[in-house]
Amino acid sequence: MSSSINFKNILVVGVGLIGGSIIRALKESSFSGGVYGIDSDKKAVTSAYDLGFIRNKDTNIPKDLDDLLVIFSVPVLSIQEAVSQINIMINTKNVIYTDTLSVKSSILNTLKALDKTVLKRFVLSHPIAGSEQSGFKASSATLFKEKLSIICPHEDNSEQDVSKIEDFWKALGSYTKKLSANDHDELFGKTSHMPHVIAYALMDSLYQDLGEKTFLYSGGSLEDYTRIASSDPIMWKDIMVSNDKSILSSIESFKRSLDELSELIGTNNATGLIEFFSTVKNARDKSISGKED
Amino acid sequence: MSSSINFKNILVVGVGLIGGSIIRALKESSFSGGVYGIDSDKKAVTSAYDLGFIRNKDTNIPKDLDDLLVIFSVPVLSIQEAVSQINIMINTKNVIYTDTLSVKSSILNTLKALDKTVLKRFVLSHPIAGSEQSGFKASSATLFKEKLSIICPHEDNSEQDVSKIEDFWKALGSYTKKLSANDHDELFGKTSHMPHVIAYALMDSLYQDLGEKTFLYSGGSLEDYTRIASSDPIMWKDIMVSNDKSILSSIESFKRSLDELSELIGTNNATGLIEFFSTVKNARDKSISGKED
Numbered sequence: 001m002s003s004s005i006n007f008k009n010i011l012v013v014g015v016g017l018i019g020g021s022i023i024r025a026l027k028e029s030s031f032s033g034g035v036y037g038i039d040s041d042k043k044a045v046t047s048a049y050d051l052g053f054i055r056n057k058d059t060n061i062p063k064d065l066d067d068l069l070v071i072f073s074v075p076v077l078s079i080q081e082a083v084s085q086i087n088i089m090i091n092t093k094n095v096i097y098t099d100t101l102s103v104k105s106s107i108l109n110t111l112k113a114l115d116k117t118v119l120k121r122f123v124l125s126h127p128i129a130g131s132e133q134s135g136f137k138a139s140s141a142t143l144f145k146e147k148l149s150i151i152c153p154h155e156d157n158s159e160q161d162v163s164k165i166e167d168f169w170k171a172l173g174s175y176t177k178k179l180s181a182n183d184h185d186e187l188f189g190k191t192s193h194m195p196h197v198i199a200y201a202l203m204d205s206l207y208q209d210l211g212e213k214t215f216l217y218s219g220g221s222l223e224d225y226t227r228i229a230s231s232d233p234i235m236w237k238d239i240m241v242s243n244d245k246s247i248l249s250s251i252e253s254f255k256r257s258l259d260e261l262s263e264l265i266g267t268n269n270a271t272g273l274i275e276f277f278s279t280v281k282n283a284r285d286k287s288i289s290g291k292e293d
Numbered sequence: 294m295s296s297s298i299n300f301k302n303i304l305v306v307g308v309g310l311i312g313g314s315i316i317r318a319l320k321e322s323s324f325s326g327g328v329y330g331i332d333s334d335k336k337a338v339t340s341a342y343d344l345g346f347i348r349n350k351d352t353n354i355p356k357d358l359d360d361l362l363v364i365f366s367v368p369v370l371s372i373q374e375a376v377s378q379i380n381i382m383i384n385t386k387n388v389i390y391t392d393t394l395s396v397k398s399s400i401l402n403t404l405k406a407l408d409k410t411v412l413k414r415f416v417l418s419h420p421i422a423g424s425e426q427s428g429f430k431a432s433s434a435t436l437f438k439e440k441l442s443i444i445c446p447h448e449d450n451s452e453q454d455v456s457k458i459e460d461f462w463k464a465l466g467s468y469t470k471k472l473s474a475n476d477h478d479e480l481f482g483k484t485s486h487m488p489h490v491i492a493y494a495l496m497d498s499l500y501q502d503l504g505e506k507t508f509l510y511s512g513g514s515l516e517d518y519t520r521i522a523s524s525d526p527i528m529w530k531d532i533m534v535s536n537d538k539s540i541l542s543s544i545e546s547f548k549r550s551l552d553e554l555s556e557l558i559g560t561n562n563a564t565g566l567i568e569f570f571s572t573v574k575n576a577r578d579k580s581i582s583g584k585e586d
Contacts, residue, residue, distance in 0.1 A: 128510070129512070147512055150510060187503070187506075190502055190503060192514070194499075195495070195518045197555075200550075200569065200570060201550040201551040202487070202547055202550070203573045203576065203577050204550040204573050205546040205549065207577070209483055209543075210484075211580075214580045215580050215581050215583075216584055217443065217470060217472065217480055217481075217484070219441045222488060224517070228514075229574060229577050230578055233574060234567060236566075236570055240558045240566055241558070241561045241566070244558050248555065248558060250498070251551065255551070257493075258491075258494040262544050264533075265533045265537050265544075266537065268534050270534060273534070276493065276497070277524075278526045279497075281526060283497075284519055287500065287504075288516060290508075
């Protein structure tokens with residue numbers, strides 16, 4: 001069951017992979033309001049206009065867009081500047097804000113240091129959808145279909161605004177769950193940011209050892225396993241810096257497990273290895289079937 | 294262009310994921326000779342017989358199969374016992390042997406300590422195809438299609454035997470490359486065994502920290518990233534023990550890269566992080582496009 005979008009106008013700030021996918025999905029949805037998009041890359045805006053996804057062909061956005069949703073889809077550390085720019089561009093009377101970023105606590109702290117009006121009407125969200133590719137050219141109308149979107153309400157949000165943001169993501173095909181900003185960052189530090197750390201470190205060490213022969217005999221699965229190391233460097237620099245504590249704690253936890261396994265391999269401890277692998281296999285199989293229940 | 298299979302009879306020892314996929318692929322190929330299969334799991338043999346993939350319905354294999362290829366698809370550390378058993382079961386006059394295992398040097402050393410006749414006619418091979426699933430029920434006739442199969446000829450092999458094994462894999466849809474057993478183990482220690490070490494260690498640390506909530510908010514990509522931690526524990530215990538030196542050296546190399554990255558995150562070194570991620574991304578993108586040339 002798809003929900004309806006309870007806004008008259010939508011402005012997407014940053015029409016890269018995620019922002020671009022939002023305007024594409026809106027085009028294919030039943031939404032009949034105004035869709036606008038801005039980006040520091042003028043070509044992306046022109047492409048989106050030429051394809052009929054947005055109403056503006058340059059940075060001239062009508063100042064008085066009524067009943068507006070502004071969606072920030074910029075690198076994490078650009079949020080403060082992006083919010084300030086938008087508040088100069090538009091009349092902020094009847095606006096709700098959200099974002100699509102991978103880190104939540106640092107965004108919330110940034111907002112708290114800004115205008116209280118913005119904070120109150122800013123409902124943090126994070127669609128768990130992405131790719132190692134980036135930019136408008138990689139965007140897709142179906143990126144959010146059947147994907148989870150996390151909503152992180154904070155104490156200054158109204159229930160009504162939170163519901164409108166939930167409905168928005170549902171209308172794009174997502175299902176939603178709520179988490180606090182802190183819980184979000186701790187969890188995604190482990191389950192998303194940590195795999196990126198690993199992929200970058202693995203790819204770095206492989207290339208140092210094997211150079212361009214890395215993939216020559218690998219047959220595909222190594223390509224999959226290192227795919228996220230081709231992600232956007234700026235985006236991931238921002239995430240690492242903004243969620244550093246949670247990521248560093250995940251690295252320590254991971255290194256303890258890695259050292260335990262190394263020890264078992266180094267001592268050729270057959271019984272210990274079978275026990276380690278069986279326990280991990282059972283844990284994974286159990287957690288995944290738990291998810292599907 | 295598919296090659297033809299230059300044997301009259303084929304005996305697969307171990308009809309699990311890989312061995313099972315071989316007999317399924319043979320059924321769908323133009324091979325009209327005799328196909329036989331044995332396994333310590335009697336049910337697998339019965340299933341394969343009932344499905345018409347093999348001629349034997351129990352362990353009674355004709356002793357005098359002429360022009361025979363024996364394929365060992367058992368856990369690495371079971372190879373010695375499997376070879377000895379087969380040599381009791383069959384007349385070894387006109388037999389070529391191969392295997393499908395993920396480690397090559399330790400197999401070669403095992404063979405060197407056995408009968409010289411077997412060593413001479415044993416052409417080591419390794420189809421780079423697999424899955425975190427195991428057993429005959431997970432096998433597939435198309436598992437080897439367009440996949441790489443590595444052949445590791447050794448000094449006692451004849452060129453003719455090596456060619457026949459290459460042709461066999463080509464007939465099953467693979468393309469082939471040759472590597473020495475040592476080069477194979479060093480390379481796959483890094484590009485295949487190491488990702489398994491990482492997946493097991495990551496899954497272990499995640500489950501310790503998050504328990505059954507591990508996948509609750511993860512949206513799919515973490516499932517992919519930990520998939521190989523659901524692999525068969527016995528098979529992977531054997532690989533870790535048999536290729537321990539290469540794997541331990543890969544772990545050290547990986548830990549150096551991980552420590553470098555941790556340091557950049559811990560000091561919020563934005564410039565250093567962008568440089569690290571960009572260098573790794575370029576290395577990956579370049580190595581992969583090099584592969585496709």
